Amino acid sequence: MVQKYCSPVRVYKYPFEMVMAAYERRFPTCPLIPVFLDSEVLSDTWSEDGAVHTIQRSCKLSVDAPRLLKKIAGVEVVYFIQKNTLNWRERTLLIEAHNETFSNRVTVLETCLYSVHPDNESWTCFEQSASLDIKSFFGFESTVEKIAMKQYTANIKRGKEIIEYYLSELISEGVTEIPRWTPPLQPPLSSDPYTIAAPTSTELHTASSSDISLGAGSTEPAEGDKLDADYIERFLGQLTPIQESCLIQLRAWLQQTHRGKIPKDEHILRFLRARDFNLEKARDMLCQSLSWRKEFQVDTILNSWMPPSCLQEYYAGGWHHQDSEGRPLYILRLGQMDTKGLVKALGEEALLRHVLSINEEGQKRCEENTKIFGRPITSWTCLVDLEGLNMRHLWRPGVKALLRIIEVVEANYPETLGRLLIVRAPRVFPVLWTLVSPFINENTRQKFLVYSGSNYLGSGGLVDYIQSEIIPDFLGGDCLCEVPEGGQVPKSYYQTEVELENADHIRLWTDTIYQSAQVFKGAPHEVMIEVVEESSVITWDFDILRGDIVFNIFHSKRTPLRKDTSTALPELNNVQLIDRSWTLGVDYSMVESPLTFREGESIQGSHITRWPGLYILQWKAYGSAPSRVDDVISSLPGSAHTSKLMYYTELLASHDFRGSMTSLESCHSGFSQLSGGTTSSSQSHGSSFISR
Known part of the structure; x- marks a missing residue:
């Protein structure tokens, strides 16, 4: 359901030019708006006569959302694209x-307009409206809507205060009047046409009569916007005249605004196709991807990355x-992969x-096949075998990693997947x-084709897309396939969060959500969770890497004092909360x-918690008897008295738990109908476990 919000019209008793000067001081950052972390200019253009200034920014915001929601979504900040069209002739500023971030789940559209007051040309009016369309957000649609409404209301209130603050600042600096814009005798080519409209970027990109228009309204290619027909047929494929013109315009814009290496036409064309040849949208998507590639050194990954x-x-x-059309063929035996083991052994970023x-x-490989077959090969085919896929693959961190990978690939490798064939879907x-x-x-x-049964080899199956002689042997074909068979990752490969953090890899994601702990005879490891509302749900997921463990849950009437042995032994992680004097x-x-x-x-x-308050999760070495905490010092890592585990805990509201993606381990618990092998302990308010 689309929610729409509209603010009342505000009136600033200052001329339009003064208000614009105050507005410009909000960028690139504004200390008066704590959630506004940064902004980056994506494009900056002027009309031929200097009357219209269009600037587009990527704005980085910190969302004032609950910590749990941020953790579920996997982000701490969100990005908005803001397009400002300042018309000095009409004395208007349109902000769109x-x-x-999450544009495929939530659509937020905001429109603001600064204009001259209809009854007093020395005053300025401000109008603001927004719409919110939540398609899906991990089961938190109502929460997101409330947060959006709260922030929108706060934004309306703070916006007026901020403009008035900067107006006062201008006046204190002696700026009390700014002349109106007048048409220049000559079109401005390289200088700012108006003092207060100076852009915040380090360079001013001005437009002349020969400049490139990236507007989406163009319907005919400009004269001379042509590519060699043989080149198009050989490397790019079929293009309409309009599509050809779009490619030329976007390439020329990149040459003017980007220093260094310009992407190949095939690469630019992928982004145009992904945005249906809307130049403005394709440019935004491509520019963000180019910045991402540079920041994380993706261009050198084939030379620097050794699995x-x-x-x-x-x-x-x-x-x-390759498939029947010459596309490179990639085979993924997803059902045979231990996604949980890979994440714990390598981390999400690896x-x-x-x-x-x-x-x-x-x-x-697409470029190589283009040369081999003498025609454009711009995408590849993926064959996914789901034989063996079961509920263990619906493990929350594993699915989270998969979703983040999809998000990154969708944003930076558009139109590279020609076809995806899924076989033996359970x-x-x-x-x-x-x-x-x-x-x-x-x-x-x-582009997805799914074959759920066993009839995937005959007509209407794989042979329609893959030559029969290269169908892999494990799918019933005659071709020997050297793709690894996967299997369970030995726990000896598992790493602690410190080891993963110190690993040599590109930092693209946040740290692993798992923590490690040592458990000694007489010195359990304990974690405290504060529960505000009854019927909240405490969830956990842990692996016992060494030794046998007794797991317990307590409700505490006293606030524990942390006793952390890691201060004595830096290489260990052992926290004790329950004092031995407690009864x-x-x-x-x-x-x-x-x-x-x-x-x-x-x-x-x-x-499921029965009461609010403090809860303590405890992992204790099996068979250990109460003893002094000082005995831990004498227990060396690796000894028979030391156990080791990796764990993850999370607190959820009860209405967010059932079926929520934030705790896919709930699919294995007594709350879900998806797992028939689940055992639940005693009362309905109690806990449920499953182990594999």
Whole structure:
């Protein structure tokens, strides 16, 4: 449902030119708006006579949202694209803004207009309206709507105060009157036509009669906007005259505004096609991608990235000949991959870096096949085998990693996937598809072909797209396929969050959500969770890497004092909260029966809280008896008295837990109908566990 908001008209009792001078002082950052972190000029153009100034910015904002919602969404900041059209002749400023972050889930459109007061030309009016369309947001649609309304209301109030603040600042500096714009005798070519309209970027890009127009309204190619017909046929494929003109205009704009290496025409064309040849949208998308490639050194990834041995052995994907149309063919045996093990062994960023290298290799192979076949090969085909896919693949951090990978690939490698063939899709596939499909562009989704049964080899199946002689042996073909078979990643490969943080990889994502801990005889590891509302849900996911563990949950009536042995032993992580002077049943109480888990087990579970207050999760070495905390110092890492685990915990409101993507481990708990093998402990308010 689309929500629309509109503010009352504000009146500034100052001339339009003064208000514009005050408005310009908000950029590139504004200390008076704490959520406004930064802005970057994407384009800056003038009309031929200098009357119209159009500037487009990417604005970085910190959203005042609950920590949980930020954690679910996986972002701390969001980006908006703002287009300002300042017309000095008409004395108007039109501001159009839309969100770039989560644009496929939430659409935020805001329009603002500064104009001269109809009854007093020495005053300035301001109008503001916005619309919010939430398609889906991880089950938090109502929460997002409330946050948006709250921020919009705050923005309306603060906006007027900020303009008045900068107006006062101008007056204190002696600026009390600014002349109106008058048409110049000659069109301005290289200088600012008006003092107060100076752009905030370091360079002023001005337009002359020969400049390039990137407006989407052009319907005919400009005279001379032509490419060699043989070149188009050989490397680019079929282009209409308008599409050809768009390519030439965007390439020329890049040559004028970007220093250094300009992308090849094939690369530029992908972004134009992804935005249906809308020049403005394609330019924005391409510029952001070029900045991203430079920031994270993606251009050199094929030379600098060497997959770790764990990836080479357990990542079940690889290149395999080409399809019937000459596209490079990539095979991914997703059902055979241990996504949880790969994330814990390598971290999300290593997996992303590997996927980026695959995409870079795909583009390289497309160029090579273009030369081999003598016709444009601009995309590749992916064959995904889902044999073995089950509920363990719907593990929350794994799905989160997959969604982030899709988001990065969609933004930076548009139109590189020619076709995606999915075979042996099991019954659980619709659940996964429901989670990932909103993140996939509509044009890309149309390229998906799914074969759920076993009849995928005959007519109407794979042979329509892949020559029968190269169908892999594991799919019933005769071609030996060297793609790794995947399998379970040994826990010996698992790394702690410190090890992952210190690994040599590009920092594209936040740190791993897992923490590691040492558990000693007589010195358990404990985590405190503060619950504000009853019936909240505490969820957990932990792996026992060494030793046997007893897991328990307590409700505390006292505030624990942290005793952290890591101050004595920096290489360890062991936190104790329950003081040995506390009395069970008086100072704290047990809310669940203790459960014992063995070395190598992975446990996921949840507990519905009966009361608000402080809860303590405790991992205790199996068979340990109470002893002095000082005994920990004598327990060396790796000894028989030391256990080790990796864990993740999260607190959810009860209405967010059922079926929420933020806790996909709930799909394995007693709250979900998706898992028939689940066991639940005692009362409905208690916890549920599953281990594999």
